[in-house]
Amino acid sequence: MASTPLRRLFHWGPIAVLCIIKLITWAMVHLIGMWWPPTESVGGAVHAAVFLLFAASTLYYFLQSLMEGPGFVPLGWKPDKEEDKECLQFCSVCNGYKAPRSHHCRQCGRCVLKLDHHCPWINCCVGHLNHASFVKFLLAAVIGCLHASIVLSICIYHAIHRIWYIHNGTGSEPMIYLTLTTLLLTLLAIGMAIGVVLAVGTLFYFQIRSILKNQTTIEDWIMEKAVCRHMEQGLRPFVFPYDLGRKRNFEMVFSAGYDGIHWPVRDGCGEYDLTLEQLSQKRDKLSRSRLYRCVSRYSGRWLPLLQSPRAALAAPCSTEPRLPLREGDSVRVTRQRRYWLFGEKLTGSGEGRGPRGWFPRECAAPAERSRGNHAKPD
Structure with a gap:
């Protein structure tokens, strides 16, 4: 069975994310306070405020995507029309039919609405309800860590080379002072920030590309197999039914006007075209x-x-x-x-x-x- 939001939080993935956020935030606040004190400089205050805004946004959208969850198909669900059952897959674990675009997740133990993938960092799936929050979390994390990696690298350079700056012309010279422990923690924070920019930035790119096509990661795999299957068997090319144009596709993720079970399709396509293609692929797989x-x-x-x-x-x-x-x-x-x-x-x-x-x-x-x-x- 699907875990509760509180239980999802006590897992190595969410705990690791919270530790990374805390480490990078501590390093930024600690070093900006010495290099460009916010209380004594407008530029320093803006620097700190911008970073804290993205740090708070990262934490907020991370917790929202984790606590809200992906949305699950009701246990024992079946379509309104009896004849539609032939177009759907049956899940023996949930004892019900899989709604269009839904798939069963072994880790969550439930059929997930519009399942994209299971993310260990939020310890649940990315699906219909939390997809928008997850993408916002990725964006805030990338921008915040890019900012942190630049600022922390500059601070480390000044600390190592012992460069002082005249402050307000008074002759006072603020110095970035690091002990061995804080130096190692700061270097670790820089490494984490750069790693987030590269890894999470790549994930964010693929997520945006999928959203603009209105195609989840699993549906992308299904389409690859559909193209090959139709080509090998001499069938007409399969048309992905949920691609309604980039603007509409974007709105379908970031608006709340859908229940996760019934989805609009493009002209000439049916509600169960993709599920019927999945059933055909499974029959071919079974025959082999x-x-x-x-x-x-x-x-x-x-x-x-x-x-x-x-x-x-x-x-x-x-x-x-x-x-x-x-x-x-x-x-x-x-x-x-x-x-x-x-x-x-x-x-x-x-x-x-x-x-x-x-x-x-x-x-x-x-x-x-x-x-x-x-x-x-x-």
């Missing part, structure tokens, strides 16, 4: 899958060093779960790597759907071969 049978038990450990050293050294770089298996279990494999397989455990007669995840390749064999192996006498 292979049935495997477990030949040796796998505990589900992420690094099975004793059982499979080669697989442990080449583990998938993914947050997707591992799939514990017992001898005789059947798995429908949809993805393969050199030492790992990804699939879904089959239950009952082989048609029931079970948990999914990665498991070492040497723990299973294609169903025909594994049956042949078991048929041999000892």
Whole structure:
């Protein structure tokens, strides 16, 4: 189940963000107070006020995107019309249908409205309700850290070279004085600020590009597969139904006029075009899958060093779960790597759907071969 806003806050991601904000803010306030005292200079006061404005905005929009959450599809949701169920995917975890543009998040444990991605820094998904706040958080963080990285770098330079400035012509010479501890903390703050500018700035660019296309990160992947599928099968090009033009696309993220379930589409497109394309892609994926049978038990450990050293050294770089298996279990494999397989455990007669995840390749064999192996006498 989805965690409460307060529980989301007590996680390494939000705690790390709060520590970074505090460190950079402390360094700026501490050094500006010596280099350009706000109480004695209009320029210093403006400098401090501008930074504190962006620091406060970063904190505010960060907490808003975390506390508000992405918005979840109601448990057990189904469309108003019975015939529309054939156009939607069913989520066995939430025991309901996935609304258009919604997807299930394993970390949140719920189907998320207009899911873009799961962000560990806010410890929840970026979705319909908090997408605008998340983008504002990124913008404020980038501008504030760009300002901080420039000012702190100048202050460090003056502190190291012991440059003094005549203040108001009185002969007083304010000096930037740093102890070893404050010097190291300031250097760390500069590194953090530059890192935020580069990493978060890149994320902000991709978010703006997605917003102008009205296309989430997941929908971007779906469109890539749709283009290839339609080209390979000789179908007419697939048209993304939610691209209404840059101005309207921008408004759809930053306005509150949508419920997250019903979305306007461009002329000539249907409400369920994208979900029908997803269903077609899943059918194609299922037709290419292979049935495997477990030949040796796998505990589900992420690094099975004793059982499979080669697989442990080449583990998938993914947050997707591992799939514990017992001898005789059947798995429908949809993805393969050199030492790992990804699939879904089959239950009952082989048609029931079970948990999914990665498991070492040497723990299973294609169903025909594994049956042949078991048929041999000892």
